[in-house]
Amino acid sequence: MTTPEDALQVARAAAEAARAEGGYAEPAFSFSFQSAPRIRDARLMEWAVIEPELAYVGSTRRFGRPITLLKQGLLRLLRQYNDQVVAQQTRFNAHITGHVMSFDDRLDAIERLFGEREEARDRAIESRRREDFFGR
C-alpha cells in the first residue's frame, strides 16, 4: 500500500521512470501571470478616454421601463456634474497613459542603446580575437 507520506516519493520515482522511457516529454511551458499579452498603447489610449453610454442605464425589473426613463432623465439633468466627473477622470487617465508611454519610449531607447553597446562590445571582442589569432 502507498501511504500518503510515501505518495510523493512514489510519484517522483514514477515520473522519473516515465521520463527515462520518453514519457512526459511535453515542452516546458511559459504561461504564468507575468506573461500575459501586453495591452497595446492604442488600446490604453482608447480606454483612457471614458465615454459612459446612456443607453446602458436602465432597469432589469419586469416592468422597469418607467424606472429606466427616470434614471436616464436624472442623468440628463445631472449632465453638468457627470461631465465634470468624466472630464476629471479622463484627464487623470490621459496623464497616466502619457507617463506610461513616455516610460515605454525611454525603455525602448535604453534597450536600443544597450543592444548597440552589446553589439559594439561583441565586435570589439571578435576583432581582438582575430588580431590575437593572426598576430600570433
Add this chain to the structure above:
Amino acid sequence: MNVHQVLSAAGPVDAVTNQGLAFRRLFSEWGWGGDDVAEIIAPGMPRGAVKPARALRPAAEDVVLLHYSGYTPRLEQLMDVPNPKVLLSHNVTPARYFWPYEPLEGVRCALAPGQLAELARAADVAAGVSHFNAEDLRDFGVADPQVIPVLFDRAKLGAPGPARPPGAPTILFVGRVAPHKRHDLVIRAFAMYRRRHAPDARLVLVGGAMSPAFGRMMRQLVHEVAPGAVDFEAGVSPERLWELYRSAHAFLCLSEHEGFCVPLLEAFHFGVPVIAQPVGGIPEVVGDAALQARADDLAVIAELVHLAVTDDELRAELRRRTGPRLEAFAFERTAQRLREAVTRAAAAR
C-alpha cells in the same frame, strides 16, 4: 446584544457575503439583532438581505463586525464609530497576480494591506480565517490576532459520495478562474495525466472567470493541451456542485495563494482525495489528509493524480484521515469561536 456586519461588497455568489449571512443566521439563533451593510451591493442580492452602508447606525453598545476582503473606499470613515469592533480578515490576494489581467483588481489588492492594517489596529478583536491570515495581522501590529475559520456547515451538503465513483476518472477543481488559482497548472497537469494514464479522463473546473478575457485564455489552453476533455461550469446550484463532488475521483488544487479554501473541506466531506500545493492557509486546513506537493514538476503532480485515482488503499486512508480535519473545522466549534470573539469585543468597552 446587537451585532452589525459590514461587508466591502455583497453579491449573491460571493463567499464572504455568504459567510456574513451565515453569521447572521447564527446571531439570530443566539438572540442577537443588528443589520448587515455593504458599500457595494451587486444585482441579484435578495432584497433587504444586505443594506447600503449609509444604513449603519449602531447604538452605543452595539458591536460592529467588519468582514475585510479587499480595499474599499470610505471604509475607514464608515468604521470610525466609537463602538466595540471585531475585524475578520478573509484574505487579500497579492496584487502581482492581477496587474497583467485586471489592473483595477491589482490596485484594490495593492491598497488593501495598508487599509487592513489601519482597521485591524483600531479593532478590539482582530481575527483571520486561518493562522496564515492571522500572521499578517500580527505583522500589522495586532498583539493577539485570533483565528475564526470559515463556518463550514456539513449538514447542508448531504451524503458523501461512494468510495469509488463509477465511470471514467474525473478530476475536479472548484474556485474562481483567477491568476492566483493557477488553473493553467491544473489543466496542464491533467493533460499530462490523461496522456500517460487515462485517455478517457475528464477535468471539471467549477467557478466563474475573473474576466471574460482571462476565461478565454484558459479555454484556449484547454484547446491546445486537452481538447474536449475539460468542462467549465459557472454559476452552478449547490445541488449540482454536490453532485460534481460525488462523481469526482480526485480534487486537484494548485493555487499559489489561498487564505483558507473551503472547497478542500467540501472535497473531504464528499470523500474525494485531495492533491494540493502546500501554500498559504492550505496546510493548516488539510493537515495530513491530503497529498501535498509543489507544482514545480507537473509530471509528479500527474503521477499523484494517478495514485489518488487508482490506489484504493491510499484513497481509503486519505478518506479515514479527513475525519479529524472535518472535526477540527466543525460548525459548532467555529461558531463558539465567533461567539467568544464578539463577546470579548463587547466586554472590552
